[in-house]
Amino acid sequence: MKYKKHNLGKYNLHIITTNRFKKVSVMINFKRKINKEDMTIRRLLSDCLLESSLKYPSRRLIDMEVEDLYGISITSNAYTSGNYDILSFKSTFLNEEFTEVGMNKKSILFMLELLLNPDASNNSFNKYGFDLGKRIIKNEIDTFREYPPNYAHQRMLEVMDKKSPLSYRGCGYIKDLNKVTPKKLYNYYKSVINEDIIDIVVIGNINEEEIINLFKENFTRLNNNPSSESHFIKLTTKKVKEKVEKSHINQSRLVVGCTVDIESVKEMQYALNFYSFILGGSGDSLLFKNVREKNSLCYHISSSYNIISNLLTIKAGIDAVNKDKTIMLIKKCMEDIKNGNFDDIEIEKARTIYKNSCIEMLDNEASIMNNYMSHEYLDTDLLEDRIKYIDKITKEDVINVASKVKINTIYMLEGDLK
Amino acid sequence: MTKEFKKLGLTLYEETMSSGLRVFVVPKDNVNNIYATLTSNYGSVDTKFKIDGKLVTSPDGIAHFLEHKMFEQKDGIDPFTIFDQNGANANANTSNYRTSYLFAGPSHFKENLNMLLDFVFEPYFTDENVEKEKGIIIQEIKMGNDEIGRVGYNKTLENSFVKNPIRVKVIGSVESVSNTTKEDLDICYKAFYQPSNMFLVVTGNVNPKEVFNIVRENEKNKSFEKHDVEKIKYEEPDKVAKIKDTINMNLSIPKVYYSYKLNISNIDLEKRFIMKYLTIYFDALYGSVSDFEEEIEKEKICDDGVEFMISKTDTHYLVTFMAECKNTNKLIKTIDKYIGHDITLNDFNRKKKVILASNIFMSDNIYSINNKITNDILDNNEVITDIYEENESLKYEDLLNLIKKLDFKNTCEVVIK
Numbered sequence A: 001m002k003y004k005k006h007n008l009g010k011y012n013l014h015i016i017t018t019n020r021f022k023k024v025s026v027m028i029n030f031k032r033k034i035n036k037e038d039m040t041i042r043r044l045l046s047d048c049l050l051e052s053s054l055k056y057p058s059r060r061l062i063d064m065e066v067e068d069l070y071g072i073s074i075t076s077n078a079y080t081s082g083n084y085d086i087l088s089f090k091s092t093f094l095n096e097e098f099t100e101v102g103m104n105k106k107s108i109l110f111m112l113e114l115l116l117n118p119d120a121s122n123n124s125f126n127k128y129g130f131d132l133g134k135r136i137i138k139n140e141i142d143t144f145r146e147y148p149p150n151y152a153h154q155r156m157l158e159v160m161d162k163k164s165p166l167s168y169r170g171c172g173y174i175k176d177l178n179k180v181t182p183k184k185l186y187n188y189y190k191s192v193i194n195e196d197i198i199d200i201v202v203i204g205n206i207n208e209e210e211i212i213n214l215f216k217e218n219f220t221r222l223n224n225n226p227s228s229e230s231h232f233i234k235l236t237t238k239k240v241k242e243k244v245e246k247s248h249i250n251q252s253r254l255v256v257g258c259t260v261d262i263e264s265v266k267e268m269q270y271a272l273n274f275y276s277f278i279l280g281g282s283g284d285s286l287l288f289k290n291v292r293e294k295n296s297l298c299y300h301i302s303s304s305y306n307i308i309s310n311l312l313t314i315k316a317g318i319d320a321v322n323k324d325k326t327i328m329l330i331k332k333c334m335e336d337i338k339n340g341n342f343d344d345i346e347i348e349k350a351r352t353i354y355k356n357s358c359i360e361m362l363d364n365e366a367s368i369m370n371n372y373m374s375h376e377y378l379d380t381d382l383l384e385d386r387i388k389y390i391d392k393i394t395k396e397d398v399i400n401v402a403s404k405v406k407i408n409t410i411y412m413l414e415g416d417l418k
Numbered sequence B: 001m002t003k004e005f006k007k008l009g010l011t012l013y014e015e016t017m018s019s020g021l022r023v024f025v026v027p028k029d030n031v032n033n034i035y036a037t038l039t040s041n042y043g044s045v046d047t048k049f050k051i052d053g054k055l056v057t058s059p060d061g062i063a064h065f066l067e068h069k070m071f072e073q074k075d076g077i078d079p080f081t082i083f084d085q086n087g088a089n090a091n092a093n094t095s096n097y098r099t100s101y102l103f104a105g106p107s108h109f110k111e112n113l114n115m116l117l118d119f120v121f122e123p124y125f126t127d128e129n130v131e132k133e134k135g136i137i138i139q140e141i142k143m144g145n146d147e148i149g150r151v152g153y154n155k156t157l158e159n160s161f162v163k164n165p166i167r168v169k170v171i172g173s174v175e176s177v178s179n180t181t182k183e184d185l186d187i188c189y190k191a192f193y194q195p196s197n198m199f200l201v202v203t204g205n206v207n208p209k210e211v212f213n214i215v216r217e218n219e220k221n222k223s224f225e226k227h228d229v230e231k232i233k234y235e236e237p238d239k240v241a242k243i244k245d246t247i248n249m250n251l252s253i254p255k256v257y258y259s260y261k262l263n264i265s266n267i268d269l270e271k272r273f274i275m276k277y278l279t280i281y282f283d284a285l286y287g288s289v290s291d292f293e294e295e296i297e298k299e300k301i302c303d304d305g306v307e308f309m310i311s312k313t314d315t316h317y318l319v320t321f322m323a324e325c326k327n328t329n330k331l332i333k334t335i336d337k338y339i340g341h342d343i344t345l346n347d348f349n350r351k352k353k354v355i356l357a358s359n360i361f362m363s364d365n366i367y368s369i370n371n372k373i374t375n376d377i378l379d380n381n382e383v384i385t386d387i388y389e390e391n392e393s394l395k396y397e398d399l400l401n402l403i404k405k406l407d408f409k410n411t412c413e414v415v416i417k
Helices: A036-051 A059-068 A103-116 A127-146 A148-160 A174-179 A182-195 A208-218 A265-269 A271-280 A286-294 A320-338 A344-361 A365-378 A383-392 A395-402 B062-069 B079-085 B109-121 B127-145 B148-160 B174-178 B182-192 B208-220 B271-286 B291-298 B328-338 B345-362 B366-380 B387-392 B396-405
Strands: A002-007 A012-017 A023-033 A073-081 A084-094 A197-204 A241-247 A252-260 A301-306 A311-318 A405-415 B002-005 B010-016 B022-027 B034-040 B048-051 B054-057 B089-094 B099-104 B198-204 B229-231 B244-247 B255-263 B307-312 B316-324 B411-416
Touching: A012 A208, A012 A365, A023 A103, A023 A182, A023 A365, A036 A059, A036 A073, A036 A084, A036 A103, A036 A127, A036 A174, A036 A182, A059 B291, A059 B345, A073 A103, A084 A103, A084 A365, A084 B345, A103 A208, A127 A148, A127 A174, A127 A182, A148 A241, A148 A252, A148 A311, A148 A405, A197 A365, A252 A320, A265 A271, A271 A286, A271 A301, A271 A311, A271 A320, A271 A344, A271 A395, A286 A301, A286 A311, A286 A320, A311 A320, A311 B127, A320 A395, A320 A405, A344 A365, A344 A383, A344 A395, A344 B079, A365 A383, B010 B208, B022 B208, B022 B366, B034 B109, B034 B366, B048 B182, B054 B182, B062 B089, B062 B099, B062 B127, B062 B182, B079 B089, B079 B109, B099 B109, B109 B208, B127 B148, B127 B174, B127 B182, B148 B244, B148 B255, B148 B316, B148 B411, B198 B366, B255 B328, B271 B291, B271 B307, B271 B316, B271 B328, B271 B345, B271 B366, B271 B396, B291 B328, B328 B411, B345 B366, B345 B387, B345 B396
Parallel strands: A012 A197, A241 A405, B022 B198, B244 B411
Antiparallel strands: A002 A012, A023 A084, A023 A197, A073 A084, A252 A311, A252 A405, A301 A311, B002 B010, B010 B022, B034 B099, B034 B198, B048 B054, B048 B229, B089 B099, B255 B316, B255 B411, B307 B316
16 A cells, blocks of 8 residues: 655645555545534535536436446535534545446546536526525434434533534534525635645555546646644543433433543554543443443443544443443443553453554555545554554553543433333 | 356355354455354244244344343353454344344454354353343333334334234333343244354455364364254235324424335245345336436425335335425325336436446455345355346346336335424
8 A cells, every 4th residue: 555645736635556445435625724603504515516516407417427437426524623624525436447447537527527516607506406405404403403322422512612613513503504695605615615725535546647637637726725733622621510401212321521631642542542442442341341231221331532632432321310320330440440450451452452443444445544634634643553553552551541531521311201 | 165256356165064054255365354244044033933843932022132142151251352352343233034243353363253153152041141131131222212213114114014023123122121031042042043044154354264174173162952943934914004103203304204015925036136126116216316306306395315225024025215304295195106107228227337336346345245145145045146147137127027016005104203
């Protein structure tokens, strides 16, 4: 596998050549500093661009072309990454050696067609596609509450710090959606194309020169690529916040948010990963064994962390009456790690699992791309380098990180159905 | 025995062990990972059966309960600990027709495979460990009751079928789980975890000979009982149990599940071809490139299209449409308006092109290859290695003929509000 970054001035083109896959994937990311008021319009844009285009003015015509291009997949996603908001378009298609000569080019041009020639006239998105996109986003916002695990997690973040970009709602906000008009959306689209930081990644068994020329000839814009700042968000804990909200659900959702007092990307990537795994990363973790297996309090319990902030999250689905007992057990598990009350074998397990998961990710083109972009955006190590560094982590590193973990927020979405 | 997946660049190795366990291996040397699944031809529908001539009726959800309890070991070692130590991900799942135990990991293959065979073929049920599991499974049931999609789909099966136990939830109910005993688990295990009722599928970076040897060696230390088992057949009528139903979950936008129950027992086509043609047909008629979709979008009946899935029994297929929409009556009327219509040759050929491409995508992923083999064994008792050629041979006329023979009058509607 060969990673190569080409700074083409207007944007970065990253090419990962490998003969492992029968497919080729292309990811085009637009990012800018996060702004709560802009989140909704970005989501609407990510949807509208794939609903229709100038050449394919309906979803039906787009999908007909999709089938003609051997079932190429094109998806969009608008998500936050710490201080940044990212609009990501991804396409995957069979390498032309398995279809017809010329299909690689044709497939990439189709993707660019959708992104660069939207369904607009007179500096305004066409109303039909715009209204459809708007209704779809509105539905997503309206139904957000109906997925208890996601909703409870979101509410925990809002209770923790509603000013932090971490707590901005990924689905967007109705009041911002109502302000968008076809004209405003078009203006915003123009600013994304011309002003956002753009990174393009292509992975597959491809000819590097051909890909570079293809993009140079078919994708240009007014401005040069702006430079990026840190994505990282630092949270602090003063005192523990607690909140219980009721909902018409069967199972109560407990979400515990903790801050970890570290800033080094290395420590986040390795020691914290080990910590989270030992605490609640598998069917043999401390939480799983103590809360589920020994006390039968839950079916689901886990801990996780996200490298864009110093946040560690523990989630469990329980009966409301067992809340105090569950929290007591969670705290006990956290104390145990802090005090070094766990076997050395736990470290070795975490090491092997982490290492193997990196090795496995090298089998998957999407994982390789995501890890590569995380290297670009967050300065994390590439998979190949991680595999080596994992060997250096010791029990002391984990105990050390454990001493920096503090519970910040205990949130429960309490089910009132019997 | 070896067979080639022509056009897909894969080879299937198959051997039957002396215990009766069938082992299938598809090596793929350009990946790091190895994926292994051990499947019993036993699912949630098999609650009633005959063992050595004696009729057994077990509680609903027992196949799933058994799946949970298989991880219990006599020596107290938790299989998850071993898999974790070896850097592998292990799991298990139960559906209507099968129970699978699996692991994936790029190292320690031999130890992992031995662990898998050991914990599945050496059960350890006690009254205490059975009792302890009930709280966990009841939490799993509650979690499922909050998942809208699951609630809608379960209700659809319950209302569409009259006799066939596919109408009962895979997980069972709080009551059936509470009533499950160690003795229930023992008898079901005896009946359905005989190696001759199971098969192992390994895909990824492995040597087939090594796989066969590990299994052969592992079996030497085990003894297997033999029992005659007969699954019960059900006389399922064409009519559905309940035509219309509404569930209240305080949704902001209703979700509709609308199904056609199709009797396929007298159709003169192999089942998997019926499935292929039905999939093409419904995709062409109701998918994103259809007149139907354009109509519901233009009329603002439904913004995000409809999805469909097909559930199988030995006599009936149930085609279920799922959609989020405010005007559910209008949506159902529109679905009914199009049913039975022909699709065009152009549509057929485009769908076929996508299916052929999807076969190549499948051949690039060890999880998809493993799934395909597992489904083939359960459905056909053999692996269809000429899948690409078979799909190339699909005929437009055969599809039209099939559709003419189907009766679309038995429908079932479930709306969640």
